[in-house]
Amino acid sequence: MEKWKERLNKRTGPWLFLSPYLVLTLIFFIYPFIYAIILAFYQTNGPKSWSFVGLENFAFVLADGDFHIAVWNTTIFALASILVQLPLSLGMALLLNSKKDRLKGVFRLILFSPYLVGQIFVGIIFSVIFMPRYGMFNRFLQEVTGWGLEKRWLENPNLVMPALIIAAMWMYVGFNMIYFLAALQNVDQNLEEAALIDGANPWQLFWAVTFPAIKPVVLFVVVMSTIGSYQLFELPYALLQNAAGVAGYGPKDSGLTIVGYLYRTAFEAGDLGTGAAIGWLLAIIIFTISFVQMKIGRGLETESVL
């Protein structure tokens, strides 16, 4: 024991403390990472038969109609998250951001709570909520708008994506709001008061004072939502589980996401090589989009400073 204490000093300590991470990363990240590069260039047929096919896996995926559907669906979902869901979250945060409100904590708790429910469970719950005639959502629509009782949300290919977006919105709108709310609480009160004294209306106040102050967080949330959206899988998989007899991906693949396509190819059809190629394409898509978003976000920032 004494010997250990002597050996463990300021110099060796950090390496010992980091060793679990280093070992685990070597085995479960670096090795699979290199393996994934190699795998993408091979056709696998069971664990023993491998044959080198060059870029054929990539060529196959890029030409595959299912992949196009998956990219299209996922992009629609990501756009809906950023253009519909995040503004709603921000609006809710603005509404909730008040100094003297003892109810803020209660509302924050309620709005956040759906995030605790895993995507699989949300999918199961909403697969019944969206049922025609009996589902809560259809009945609610009927009550409010007089339309929608018989809508087959999960069986009509045109309605699958809207249903998916609604379910995801229920799950994440409050979660993203938490970030905006935390950012809004850090905005300098004096600046806002000064703007109000100078006669700024609420609209001007928001765009000239509040938004620039919370922009780093907005950028962070936009990038995180995009990355999350492009990795969507479990929610549609559970939501469309027994809709129209097509397990997991919706009628005419209308709920197929990129990761869903990967899962189907690699683990249901057993084609790990093509699965790896899809994974790399997904990584490239995510990298490119978040890079562009950060570039645009940072660019806007320097402009406003000048």
Added chain:
Amino acid sequence: MNNTHLTFFFFGFVFFFLYFFPFMPRGKQIALVYLRYLVLTSIAALILAPFFWLVCSAFKDPEVLMAYTFLPPVSEWSSQTLNFSNLKKLFEKEETLEGAIYFWQYIVNSFFLASTSTMVTLFFSSLGGYALAKYEFRGRSFLILFMLGTMMIPAMLLLSPLYHLIHKMNWMDTYWALIVPGACSAFGMFLFRQAFFSVPSTLVEAARIDGCGEFGIYLNIVMPLVRPITAAFCLISFLGSWNAFIAPDVFIQTQSKLTLTVALNQYVDLYDQQYGIFLAGTLLAIIPPAILFFSLEKEFVGGLTSGAIKG
């Protein structure tokens, strides 16, 4: 339909009253404040409606499950309309090819897995985060960059190679495959590193001069100072493991070892038209994370955003 209407109205009114009444505004812009509460209350009602619906569905008799959106009118409340038949059926013995299985088995599995991996991940991640925050050593900035890079790789990309690896290690169908690969998270290390920055280095130095060992400093001096972030990380980690679907689905084959997520997803097929049963199961599945969340709510929400705001 009239009943549905009434239920919605009642539901909205309850929330409106509950949250609005005790906080009657005394300021001048009463109309605006009313409007703000009205909007917030309706949003809260919309968010809570699926939860309320889920609870109602779990306790409604299968015969009347679809007849009412939420609950039957009070005049019809009886053991014929509201009872535990869904839960009873859910916990009945289920005959599979591998023998009899009870639903509670999945709850135990999920709970065991989530709590074990939370504890393991908490230990390794905080230890790593401590090394990154409080020691100067060569290669530190490279390591941090590397960790950031690993966080950007989508997990699904590594799943097929991981499948091969787990197969080769003979870890297929064991919980090792679910606990070990995620036992030290780069995200957690960043979270803890951020938290440890707030611990004064002089404190660490003083403990060292007093003869406290390096591990002792971490365990007895530094860790007790970052309790909020520890609570937050425990919750994030527990939620991640409890709600995980892909890994248990791919790596676990024996029915009696499955987690709640995979089992309930099967139940949707198994109990095709008997919605009450799998909805009751789903209700049970969301209770443990909820209990954990409500007991640690303050730390959780604060810790979640600390990385985004300060970092």
